[in-house]
Amino acid sequence: MMKAITIKDIAKKCGVGISTVSRAINNHPDISEETKNMVMEVIKESNFIPNKSARNLKLVDTKTIAVLIKGIDNPFFQNMIRVFEEEIQNKKYTFILHRVDTNQDEVEVALELIKEKRLKGIVFLGGSFSHQQEKLQEITVPFVLSTIAITDNVDKNLYSSVSVNDINESKKIVDLLLEYGHTKIAVLAADSSDMSISQLRIQGYRKSLTDKEISINENLFRYTCDNSNAFTMENGYKLMKNLLDSNEEYTAIYALSDSMAVGACKAILETGKKIPQDYSIVGFDGIDISYYYNPSITTIRQPVEQMAKETTKILFDLIENETTNQHRVFEGELIVRQSISKIR
């Protein structure tokens, strides 16, 4: 027979009063660090589960979903986060938002969190994903990659994903610039060695020009040096300044995110030049500011709310119905606004 161990037994074993054990468990300020450690040690050795820890053991079955996000200050993710939280709370799961640093390995972070928080599922949001298959297989809970560039030839049965086709969408918006008569189109991009959406969108750009047999001028690419804040207004401003200071010829600018486009507009307007009269400019993502900016910015809108909903739907399917991994590609929407004009 296994007799339940009580707080009395622990107090006896420690040679202290029950209230001291209670203080140790509850992390009360009125107990010295040594006493606390001693009591906690005994508790651990004894396999005693204090009331609160019993509650913690119940936590074994607490249903928690973590969203691991790369680029938390990217406004593109704001609406997605709101949807994630709603959908996850609707399902009576606990929602943890965990920011992953640009330089951190998100799978390592995930493995740590799975241990610590006993997660039921994970959403990876943003960034790129180029992990060894073996590494992915270490993730023991269902997970979905949401708006992530998957650049490796990883077996599709090992993960689920929700995204737009960045190459095709990018080609759409560059095709539009070509239709408008622009052939010298500068590109504001992330790091040149970047494996994220930046390089997929550049592929779309190259495809668009190549299909129309327009030669590509590599000098019109402006790559970010410090990749940690590539997609920001500040960086768009910097890259555009650099471009304006060069002797290159171009009539249009393709910023690989709307935030970058806003920064680029600022740099152009500061010189007294006009948009779209002097330069046409387009962005990507379809965040709110692309509509509210003056001039409003032509962009590809990603259906972020639907994408977030689909992400949680797939995740819960995996968790509750043990379905196989799914991949869902959404269509972006080309939105033509004030920031572009035709070449006369």
Add this chain to the structure above:
Amino acid sequence: MMKAITIKDIAKKCGVGISTVSRAINNHPDISEETKNMVMEVIKESNFIPNKSARNLKLVDTKTIAVLIKGIDNPFFQNMIRVFEEEIQNKKYTFILHRVDTNQDEVEVALELIKEKRLKGIVFLGGSFSHQQEKLQEITVPFVLSTIAITDNVDKNLYSSVSVNDINESKKIVDLLLEYGHTKIAVLAADSSDMSISQLRIQGYRKSLTDKEISINENLFRYTCDNSNAFTMENGYKLMKNLLDSNEEYTAIYALSDSMAVGACKAILETGKKIPQDYSIVGFDGIDISYYYNPSITTIRQPVEQMAKETTKILFDLIENETTNQHRVFEGELIVRQSISKIR
């Protein structure tokens, strides 16, 4: 003597193999829901702490800080969140970001989280705070209110806080508009019954006009109906539209956040009117877009990075040095930009 309960004992009691118990504990897919529940039930009854749960028991001493945020999609908080995470991780604490809904009671959420996650400390970020003293006293861990409007006469010894003086800062920017010759200044605000920073900033507005003996026209206030997204571009746009459709006379607009100011600019520019030639406009907060917008927007910049650093500093002082509660008020910076001009 207390004999440690082993996984073997559990397996025996359950009438299953050790590997099955292990699967149940590790939430392995190859086990039926019933078997898992049965095993977990026995584990709970037996006060057995499986290895992983022993690790969980160690979690009793995991150092976790939660940041409870109201208005996660407000860009004003983005830079603060980044600083919180850095500072908290530097101290080797775990960082949990938890979004609180506009209609949720943040203290209730906090009490629940303290139980579940065994928090060492809490940062409340954004929103207003009008709780009973008794309620605040239920919070058993140190906490700091950061950029929160405290509108009640709660004993200052019961909480720590970091903020700007919203009334004074608001008065500064309205004083500037008066200096520029504007006396008919419209206000885009949150809900009229709102107890957050909106009403403090309105107090500053009233003080500024009253001090100069300028009569206040209540018809120039535009209050938000749905308060959940009061401080957004979308709402600024709506409120400004409403104002433009009215017959009121005004030469300047004071939007109580920069995001609202951006939306208001859009509404004005759509009518073909010019900023600042036809209308001067000012915001509040000093977020990035106020600089990048065209025209750039006059605002009060809150030193958000320093405020976030001070918030964590106070919190760690409370946790580690058991200091008494502290209150720190920062100065805002008045930044004059393109969006205002003098009345001739």
